[in-house]
Amino acid sequence: MAETGTPARTTNRGPGRLLIAVYLLFAIAATSRAGLQIATRFDEAPVAYVLSALAAVIYIVATVGLARGGSAGRRTALACCAVELVGVLGVGVLSLVDPALFPDDTVWSRFGSGYGYVPLVLPVLGLVWLYHTRHDRH
Numbered sequence: 001m002a003e004t005g006t007p008a009r010t011t012n013r014g015p016g017r018l019l020i021a022v023y024l025l026f027a028i029a030a031t032s033r034a035g036l037q038i039a040t041r042f043d044e045a046p047v048a049y050v051l052s053a054l055a056a057v058i059y060i061v062a063t064v065g066l067a068r069g070g071s072a073g074r075r076t077a078l079a080c081c082a083v084e085l086v087g088v089l090g091v092g093v094l095s096l097v098d099p100a101l102f103p104d105d106t107v108w109s110r111f112g113s114g115y116g117y118v119p120l121v122l123p124v125l126g127l128v129w130l131y132h133t134r135h136d137r138h
Contacts, residue, residue, distance in 0.1 A: 010069040011077060011133050019129055022122060023063040029115075030056035030107045037104070045104035051091060055107040055119070058084050062126065074130060081126035088112055088119050 065076030112119030
């Protein structure tokens with residue numbers, strides 16, 4: 001129960017299920033892409049491929065955190081969404097300012113343009129959802 005006497009809201013109900021599904025889809029896509037790139041062309045763009053693998057791990061852990069719910073799941077999802085947002089903004093800026101740093105795209109290159117900018121919007125939606133479902137709402 002929340003402090004106000006109303007039931008605690010959880011991250012894995014209602015619209016949270018759609019958010020979890022999108023995170024799962026991106027976890028699968030980023031893992032597949034990074035795995036293939038690292039296995040077949042790692043020497044061409046190691047930084048880009050490692051960043052894609054890092055994004056994949058973040059998507060996987062965020063998916064689990066959101067799906068699990070509870071305080072531990074929320075903290076995990078919050079950390080992942082924050083790191084993801086910093087990552088997509090940082091890599092997005094760097095990939096535009098100095099494209100030579102990324103000879104091949106990452107999930108977060110150009111703010112996720114290769115994925116319809118979903119990588120830019122997804123952590124924002126995650127953070128908004130976590131805020132919306134926080135337990136101390138009045």
